[in-house]
Amino acid sequence: MKIIVCIKRVPDSESRIAKAKDGASVDTQGLKFVLNPYDEYAVEGALRLKEAAGDGSVTVMTLGGEESKETLRTALAMGADQAVLLKGQPSVDGLGTAQKLAGALEGREYDLLLFGKQAIDDDNLQVPAMVAELLGVPCATVVVELQVEGKVVTATREIEGGHEIVEFELPGVVAAQKGLNEPRYPSLKGIMQAKKKPLEEVDVGDAESHLEVIEVMNPPGRSAGVIVGEGADAVPELVRRLREEAKVI
């Protein structure tokens, strides 16, 4: 089975995010970047499918700049076989990025395309379903359980207070949610091997944005309220305030 996993380089979840001087973008100076956490589940899922099948290949692909090579190497160190860097910048919304990815995927062979369900920077949660639509293939998003038997994919996706079972035939797209698996850490041997694995570079140009950021804003300000008191004795006063002051119960 040929699997292509689309990944992204994002700031670590512990990062403090501030707006840049232009007021319409995020200041990325000094941030620590990692492989998008949801993409780790996608890479792990791909490796497990390949291991279970006993053959096939796992290719990781990203749209980004030179610095994204580091992210591709992380996925190679986990065990992916080869990497593709589509050189160009992602779009503000998902569509431009999806168009670049779909364009690059059209000329390649694949059975399954895996993604993380969303990148934790833009939080768009758009690209996997858009790529599926542009390629005309089926898709399951927010997937917490995945089985592939022959050509048939059975994916369990999370919905409010429950799950949906999605079934389709390959080729198709699956977008991984946390809980799909426990991603492995790259081994030292894996890290050494990653340096020698093939990394193809293709200039695709920047993705076209269909949305424009007018302004990056801080979240609505929130200041510390009151410490009502200590211990269980403070509870009646807390409940009185919730009822009479905040009027929330």
Add this chain to the structure above:
Amino acid sequence: MSVLAFAEQRAGAVRDAALETLTVGRQLADALGVELVAVLVGPPGLAVEAGKLGSYGADRVLTGLADAFAEYSPEGYTELVAKAAREKAAKAVVFAASAQGKDLAPRVAARLKAGLASDVTQVGIEDGRVVAVRPAYAGKVFLRLAFKSAPAMLSVRPRAYKAAEAPRDAQVEELTVDAGAAARTKVQTAAEEKRERPDVAEAEIIVAGGRGLGGPESWKLLEGLADALGPGAGLGASRAVVDAGWRPHSEQVGQTGKVVAPPLYFAIGVSGAIQHLAGMQTAGCIVAVNKDAEAPIFKIADYGVVGDLFEIVPRLTEEIRKARSQP
């Protein structure tokens, strides 16, 4: 010309999140001076819900009803909504940022080659164009966005808007359906679940627990508190607790979990890591209980109680039950 609102259904009934999309759609339609068209896709029996869409502001209801659409069908629903958007010359298409909306909206947007703003918390018309506000980085920042393509595609975060009645006699029109489009991907709702509490993403009140609870067995305390708060209360969890396997990931609040904004949020034994705060700091009222008076959660909480949660939570449960039983 029109504004389109997708009226999501589940098990043959229109969902609350759908009524919120109608309220958003109504505001946009009024500002643009066009009609609001609700798109209702589902099983044939869903026709009875059309009137409800009129009472929440739809001027027109387009129905795509067939047995093949009883369960969600990515391809089938996409075809219907995209068709409706073209036929009614939609200026904007509004979805709920629900599990279904987040799957469907990108497909429709890609079909229409139009940009989509996900998880929108605020939207309006400025100088005749649609401008949306949405969180990024799990809410560490918010983006104000303008559309460079048409129609403006939006998915609106559940509970960001309150559904408001705006009654009118909606015209009902049938959308011709090709049920074959639904056949490619088979979707069925897993049967095993029994829903006792609302999902954390849609709860009116969230009772969230962190590492301070010491172990999964302590969640009985939080369940008791949630029960006392009424049927709108759901359970949430910090990342540490989910990673430790104490609670399911579906309850996780924060970056790599859910971003929520309920009117009332209880953070019990949650210290307040950046990635957690990002996911809940726009809640209406935040109550924190923690034994550490220096915990970061107190910096954003409206009300705090310092001390042993194992003593405080049972008392809180009792006092809330008492307070709620009084008129």
